[in-house]
Amino acid sequence: MTTAKSHTDLEDEGLVTQLEAGTLAPALFNHEAHIRIGYLYLCDGNFTSALDRMRQSLTNFTIIVGAEGKYHETITAAYLALINEHLQKDGDGGGWPGFIAQHPDLLASDLLSRYYDSDILKSDLARSTFVLPKLAA
Numbered sequence: 001m002t003t004a005k006s007h008t009d010l011e012d013e014g015l016v017t018q019l020e021a022g023t024l025a026p027a028l029f030n031h032e033a034h035i036r037i038g039y040l041y042l043c044d045g046n047f048t049s050a051l052d053r054m055r056q057s058l059t060n061f062t063i064i065v066g067a068e069g070k071y072h073e074t075i076t077a078a079y080l081a082l083i084n085e086h087l088q089k090d091g092d093g094g095g096w097p098g099f100i101a102q103h104p105d106l107l108a109s110d111l112l113s114r115y116y117d118s119d120i121l122k123s124d125l126a127r128s129t130f131v132l133p134k135l136a137a
Contacts, residue, residue, distance in 0.1 A: 007033035012040050012096065020057050022064035029061070035106050036096055038076075038083045043092055047084050051077060074126040078112055078133070 004010050007028045010018065018024035019037060037057070041050035054076055062070045086103045093099030105111060112121065115133035120126050 004028060007036060012036075016040055019061055022061055024061070026065045026067075031109065032100075032107055034058075035079065035083065035100070038080045039087070039092075039096060039099055042080065042084050042087055047080065050084070051080055054080060072121075072127050073129055074116070074121065074131045075112065077130045078115065079106070082106060082111070 004025070005028075007015055007024075007030070010028075015024070015033070016037065019029070038050065038054055041053050044050070045053070055071070055073070058071050058076060062068055083103075083106060086099070086106070090102060093102050100106065116126075116131075117134060120131055120134065123131075125131060
């Protein structure tokens, strides 16, 4: 495991490598780190490949850290779509710090409530497959 105190202590490549190898300390993998990984995957490929890679990385990581069943397809795909929208509209910000400074809304814990009813996000269906948003943004 890493001795970093925050995911921001790690270079982009190091964060990705540790997540994919399952050696990232779970305490470092907070909401912002999830968003950062999504950003890095999108910068490295298209939406489809980024979603596939994110799904695989998160599923493997949850198994390694003993949190099987925690992966949520709708939340993952929805956040990735929002990150991708910002990237396509505004560019990559010159790197993660610039991008997130331009788009701090991605860090809001209630962001998806603009698009989804909480009952939908709590459902087994939304956890296992992508569910389209029902609420107007």
